Amino acid sequence: MRTAVLVEPTEFELEDRPRPTPGPDDVLVAVRDVGICGSDVHYYEHGRIGDYVVEDPLVLGHESAGEVVAIGENVTGLAPGDRVALEPGVPCRRCAHCKRGDYHLCEDVRFMATPPHDGAFTEYVSWPADFAYRLPDSVSTAEGALCEPLSVGIHACRRGNVGTGDTVLVTGAGPIGLMVLEAARAAGATDVIVTDVVAEKLDFAAERGADLTVDVTETDLEAAVGEYTDGVGADVVVEASGAEPSIRSTIDAVRRGGTVVLVGLASEAEVPFDVLEVIDNEIDVHGSFRYKNTYDAAVDLLADDEVDVEGIVDFESSLEDIDDAFRRAMEPTVVKGMISLDD
Template identity: 45%
Template sequence: MDKDNLSVVLHSTGDLRLEQRPIPEPGPNEVLLQMHSVGICGSDVHFWQHGRIGDYVVKNPMVLGHEASGRVVKVGSEVKHLKPGDRVAIEPGVPREVDEFFKTGHYNLSPSVFFCATPPDDGSLCRYYKHSASFCYKLPDNVTFEEGALVEPLSVGIHACRRGGVTLGSTVLICGAGPIGLVSLLAAKAMGAAQVVISDLSEKRLEMAKELGADFSVTVQREDSSRDLAKKVESLLGEQPHVAIECTGVEASAQVAIYATRPAGVIVLVGMGSETATVPLLTATFKELDIRGIFRYCNTWPVAIAMLASKKVNVKPLVTHRFPLEQAVQAFETSRQGLGVKVMLKCDKNDQNP
């Protein structure tokens, strides 16, 4: 193992640097990973451009990246289920304590949870990274490193669909055809949704959504009213959807979700927008809608890996750009400009394959 631990470090708003950092030593319950593939998430770009997301503020230099996979190179003394050479997908959120949220299976909601690339915790966009062994999941031979990295965004879609109660025969509206809208589409279809309609401003993104299995698409015009868009959704489906998954964080999109969803349906809020928004709550009240939030995910990695291994879900088309780690700044700029869907950084200089 060489001493090269090139890392992508955010120092402050707009100040993204490539730096050498020491290779960490794993603790008793940790593993040291040689990173292979790390996707750039919208949150990584947001921290770079704005220095904060809500209450999470970049105050000290922080390694970015949390959509990740790699190969085990060293295991801690207490680790029994992994060995050097194992290929793994990394769940970035690790509970620090056994609190009430951990005990009830909602460890993602623990106030003290460690989460890669969320201040003050460093992420995994580097050559070598150590992580809790319990939150590293072995990849089957037929699942690539890139698919392993995409388990993270796919998990958001799985968690959203679970929160929405998507099941056999469900009709689903997905607002937004960005990466999270697309993985929500994939998850909904895999979980039995009969028909899915997806909306977006971008025709290009909607084309990809159709390729990934969307039954219908709605091209949003900025002058469209929320009520009119809701009527378009109902017209396409022939009924109002059981579930709406809002992935944009845009106020008008949340309004569409409320107007469009059938009485006694469920709306899942995934996209992060303004802290406050104007929405038709009376409509939600009269329709007895359940409005549910999500915060990341929990208990999703095994099912996501099983979906990929069985080929029930194909995330490969989501990767539109690849860059070696040395070109991280260019990769981030590509992602910021929205030139692709998922930009993937390749961290192993001796293996740039998917």
């Protein structure tokens, strides 16, 4: 089977690899669509993200969906011909975190495209059936692949307890920020403010329904949010840029008693944070790491047309042209590239 393998930073090779055989609890999936995530691009460019280092050739891609072509002997509920979205992180199911239901915090998780685990830029993937979610006819496999970033958005909104009538500030209008925008709307937020430092990203967020966009290179965020909320501040701030100034600004833009959710990964682990403001204003600060139990919700939201994910895709490409696709994905105004495989 054709497989795009990252052999060196900035170098893919298209290899012919044996098709995997599904285990008793697995489904064999013919991959149809795989999104290019910022983390894929980072591994492509730098060969590492923090402590995760690409030491051996690695298959990238963890936003994937396809068609079931074979099932293991224990699998019920899925059959060849079903189209599925694949949740990319499979936990150990036995550790203390898994047992208390926080399977996304499992330290032995096998997460696609995180070294040393291969991802989905390939023709076939064998995957545990309970981490494969059937897509109704109305949901495309491209949308199925984008259940992954949508899941990050849903989990962040759950962490922030976003509710009906809330004003949510989303900092960063990349794919994750835009998925937070979708998830916040679906959770009942009536006002969503989006920030960025790139005008095109803000225009795009406005087209996608942001009520107010703020270019933080030109406008003071605290003042803009204050004006919009009659001096109160946002109920929930979801930080989705990872930029240090943006992380620091969350505390100034949230209302007293509000919630800050940190999603963006800062390039430095330590970011100065005004703890006295946090205490004095009783601000809840939550980390948000990937997601748990979001895929069913993501598929339902797509089936009900409650969210739009395909609209963030700028271009589609193929396994054969993956190098070009990654170079394109690095352009600052591009939001999302997809690799599509023929059926």
